[in-house]
Amino acid sequence: MRVLVASDGIGALTSAQAGAALAAGWAGNDVRVLPVGDSGRGFLTAYADLIGAEVEIAVDDGYAVTSAGADGDVVLQVSAPDGGDSLPLTASSRILGSALARVLAGPRPARVLLDLSGLRVHDGGAGMLARLGVRADQPLDQGVSALATITEVDLAAAHAALGDTALIGVVPADQTGQHLLGLRGITSLRGREAGLDPADLLATDAALDRFARLTAADQATVAGAGACGGLGFAVLALGGRLTTGPALAFESEAGIRARHRVDLVVTGCSVFDFLRRGGGVVAAAAQLASDALSPCVLIAGEVVVGAREMRTMGIEAAYAVRESSLDAPQGAVTADELTQTAARVARSWHW
Numbered sequence: 472m473r474v475l476v477a478s479d480g481i482g483a484l485t486s487a488q489a490g491a492a493l494a495a496g497w498a499g500n501d502v503r504v505l506p507v508g509d510s511g512r513g514f515l516t517a518y519a520d521l522i523g524a525e526v527e528i529a530v531d532d533g534y535a536v537t538s539a540g541a542d543g544d545v546v547l548q549v550s551a552p553d554g555g556d557s558l559p560l561t562a563s564s565r566i567l568g569s570a571l572a573r574v575l576a577g578p579r580p581a582r583v584l585l586d587l588s589g590l591r592v593h594d595g596g597a598g599m600l601a602r603l604g605v606r607a608d609q610p611l612d613q614g615v616s617a618l619a620t621i622t623e624v625d626l627a628a629a630h631a632a633l634g635d636t637a638l639i640g641v642v643p644a645d646q647t648g649q650h651l652l653g654l655r656g657i658t659s660l661r662g663r664e665a666g667l668d669p670a671d672l673l674a675t676d677a678a679l680d681r682f683a684r685l686t687a688a689d690q691a692t693v694a695g696a697g698a699c700g701g702l703g704f705a706v707l708a709l710g711g712r713l714t715t716g717p718a719l720a721f722e723s724e725a726g727i728r729a730r731h732r733v734d735l736v737v738t739g740c741s742v743f744d745f746l747r748r749g750g751g752v753v754a755a756a757a758q759l760a761s762d763a764l765s766p767c768v769l770i771a772g773e774v775v776v777g778a779r780e781m782r783t784m785g786i787e788a789a790y791a792v793r794e795s796s797l798d799a800p801q802g803a804v805t806a807d808e809l810t811q812t813a814a815r816v817a818r819s820w821h822w
Contacts, residue, residue, distance in 0.1 A: 472497075472500045472501065472734050472735065472821060472822060473500070473501045473503075473731075473732055473733050473734045473735070474494075474497050474500050474501065474502045474503070474733070474734065474735045474736075474737060475503050475505060475729050475730055475733040475735070475736045475737070475759075476490045476493050476494045476497075476502060476503065476504045476505065476737045476738075477490070477505045477507045477717075477720070477721075477729075477736065477737070477738050477752065477755075477756045477759070478490045478493055478507070478737070478738050478739035478740070478752070478756075478770075479507065479508070479509065479512070479513065479738070479739060479740045479741070479749070479750055479752035479753060480508070480512075480513045480516075480517075480741070481739050481740060481741050481771070481772055481804060481809065482741055482772055482803040482804050482805075483803065484804075484806060484809070485506070485513065485516050485517065485520065486506040486507050486508050486513055486516070486517040486520065486752070487504070487506040487517065487520040488806060489739055489806075489809060490504035490505070490506060490739075491504055491806075492806040492807075492809035492810045492813070493737055493739055493770060493809055493810070493813045494813075495810040495813065495814075496809075496810050496811075496812070496813025496814040496815075496816065496817045497737070497813065497817045497821075498814075500817075500821075503728070503729035503730075503733075504729075505521070505720055505721075505725065505726055505729040505730075506518070506520040506521045506720065507716065507717050507720040507721075507752045507755070507756070508716045508717075508720075508752065509643060509644070509715070509716045509717065509750055509751035509752050510586050510587065510588045510641045510642050510643045510715060510716050510751070511548075511550075511586065511588025511589060511643060512588075512643075512750065512751075513716075514546075514548075514586050514641055514716035515537055515538075515539060515546050515547075515548050515586055517716065517720065518539070518544075518546050518584065518716065518719065518720065519539035519541075519546060521720060521723060521725055521726075522539075522541045522542050522544055522723075523541055523542075524539035524540055524541035524544075524546070525539060526538075526539045527539065531549075531566060531569070531570065532566065533551070533552070534549050534550065534551050534566050535549070535550045535551075535589075536548075536549050536566075536570045537549075537550070538570075538574070540580060543580055543581035543582060544580060544581065544582050544583075544584060545574050545580040545582070545583050545584070546583075546584045546586070547570060547571065547574060547583060547584070547585050547586065548585075548586035548588075548589045549566050549567045549570050549589050549590060550589030550590065551566075551589065551590055551591065557661060557664065557665040558593060558658070558661050558662055558665055558667060558675075559591045559592055559593050559614075559700070560593055560614055560615050560616060560675060561613070561614040561616070562590070562591060562592045562593060562594065562614060562700075563592065563594055563597075563598035563612045563613060563614055564590055564592045564594055564596055564597070564598040564599040564700070564702060564705070565598035565599065565601060565602050565612040566590070566598075567585075567587075567589075567590060567598075567599045567602075567702070568598060568599035568600060568601060568602025568603050569602045571583065571585065571599065571602070571603065572602050572603055572604075572632065575603075575632050575633065575634075575636060579634060579635070579636055580636055581635075581636065581637065582636065582637045582638075582639060583636055583637070583638055583639065584639045584641055584719065585638065585639065585640050585641060585706065586641045586716075587640050587641060587642050587698060587699035587702040587703065587706070588641075588642065588643060588699055590699070590700070590702070591700065592699075592700040592701070592702065593614075593615050593657065593658070593661075593675075593700045593701065594611075594614055594615045594618070594700065594701060595615070595618070595651065595679050595682055595683055595686075595700075595701030595702075595704050595705065596700075596701050596702045596703075596704055596705020596706070596708070597611040597612070597615075597618060597682055597705070598611060598612040598613075599702065599705050600626070600629055600686070600705050600708070600709075603628070603629040603632050603633075603709075604628030604629050604631070604632055605624065605625065605626055605628060605629045605686075606623075606624070606625040606628065607621055607623060607624045607625070607685075608621060608622055608623045609621040609622075615675055615678050615679060616675070616678060618678040618679065618681060618682040619674065619677065619678040619681065621681055621682055621685060622685070623685065624682070624685040624686045626686065626687070626708065626709070629709055630709065630710070633709060633710075637711070638706055638709055638710070638711030638712075639706075639711060639712055639713075639714060639719070640698070640699075640702065640703055640706035640707075640711055640712070640713045640714075641713075641714060641715065641716055641719065642695065642698040642699055642703055642713055642714075642715065643698075643699075643715070643751060644715045644717070644751040644754060644755070645751070646695070646697070646698035646699065646703070647694070647695050647698065647713060647714075647715065648694045648695060649694070649695060649696075649697035649698045649703070650692070650694060650696065650697045651679060651683060651691060651692075651696040651697035651701055651703075651704050652676060652679060652680050652683065652691060652692065652697075653676070656676060656679075656697055657697040657700065657701060658672050658675045658676040658679065659672060659676065662675070679701065683696070683701075683704055683708075686704075686708050687704075687707065687708035690704060690707040690708050691704070693707055695707070695713045698713060715751060715755070716751065716752075717751055717752050717754075717755030717756070718755065721755065721759060730759060730763065733760075733763050733765055734765055734822075735760075735765055735766055735767075735768070735820055736756050736757075736759060736760035736763070736765055736766070736767040736768075737767075737768055737769075737770065737813070738752065738753050738756035738757070738767060738768075738769050738770075738786075739753075739769060739770045739771055739809070740752065740753050740769070740771050740772075741771065741772045741773075741803070742771060742772060742773050742774075742775070743769060743771040743773070743774045743775065743776050743781070743789050743791075744773075744775045744776060745775070745776060745780070748776075748784055749769065749771070749784070749786075753769060753784075753786070754784070754785075757784060757785030757786055758785060760785065761785050766787040766788075766820070767785055767786055767787055768786070768787055768788045768789070768790070768816065768820055769781070769786050769788070769789040769790070770789075770790050770791075770792065770809065770812055770813055770816060771789060771790075771791055771792070772791070772792050772793060772803060772804040773791050773792070773793055773794075774789045774790070774791040776789065788820075790812060790815075790816050791812075792804045792808050792809060792812045793808075
């Protein structure tokens with residue numbers, strides 16, 4: 472029996488650690504463990520485990536800069552403390568551009584996988600582009616309002632800095648279709664949720680529109696350009712592409728080997744609830760199982776989703792390690808608990 476274990480992090484366990492604990496329950500079978508992480512929620516650690524790279528963390532002006540590199544890939548994320556305005560009009564993505572510029576200044580990687588979920592910005596990636604050498608007649612690193620009167624943008628220096636390095640923006644699965652501009656754009660959606668003045672929203676959207684069309688007009692309306700405050704647009708403008716953490720894991724050489732002729736897919740998460748529906752890793756694992764015409768089962772710290780609902784998500788069965796606390800599920804379990812639960816589940820899913 473060929474079993475693929477592709478779990479999100481569970482409790483304090485990383486994807487690789489949770490996967491190893493779950494795999495131990497299917498002892499005696501052909502079990503393949505694939506570390507998988509969603510953008511902003513464990514992607515960098517999971518991908519570092521996938522390629523056998525050591526994670527390095529530095530602090531730059533109060534921001535955490537996390538990176539890992541091996542086999543021609545560099546994975547990079549810059550994250551800020553939680554909190555801030557619902558529509559961060561004055562925030563700049565320049566810190567992400569500085570971190571990327573340092574990576575490109577060293578031994579040149581074949582690919583940079585840029586996790587875009589760590590910053591709360593709304594500048595369309597203008598600050599990031601500025602630190603990569605993009606020139607304009609107005610400052611690009613002072614938030615979205617400074618873009619309202621821009622008339623010229625030159626990407627030549629940024630393209631030269633990238634050279635032959637492929638740039639891949641990693642975004643949450645639910646933002647791969649996010650638009651940058653218009654009624655379905657990030658200003659309209661976030662601003663209306665926050666109850667902001669419509670006139671201010673129109674002015675902000677117009678500033679983003681002006682910047683985007685001067686920078687890379689053909690990418691301004693592409694689905695995904697609005698991901699992560701418009702950082703998706705900046706990646707597209709530089710000739711990069713957007714994808715998700717699970718997609719990168721499944722399309723890697725290790726992922727292709729792991730999912731070859733798989734009979735059962737086992738996934739997991741801390742809490743399987745209606746709010747996150749297990750998250751991007753669970754959704755991707757369920758889709759992979761469906762494509763392979765194989766069942767997908769889930770083991771979570773706590774489960775608060777009924778059998779009928781989970782099957783609409785592509786999950787054949789879900790098993791909880793602990794009884795749910797209902798009002799505030801935590802999903803904090805140990806590796807031993809996961810293995811014990813997996814061993815019990817394996818007796819029902821074995822052929």
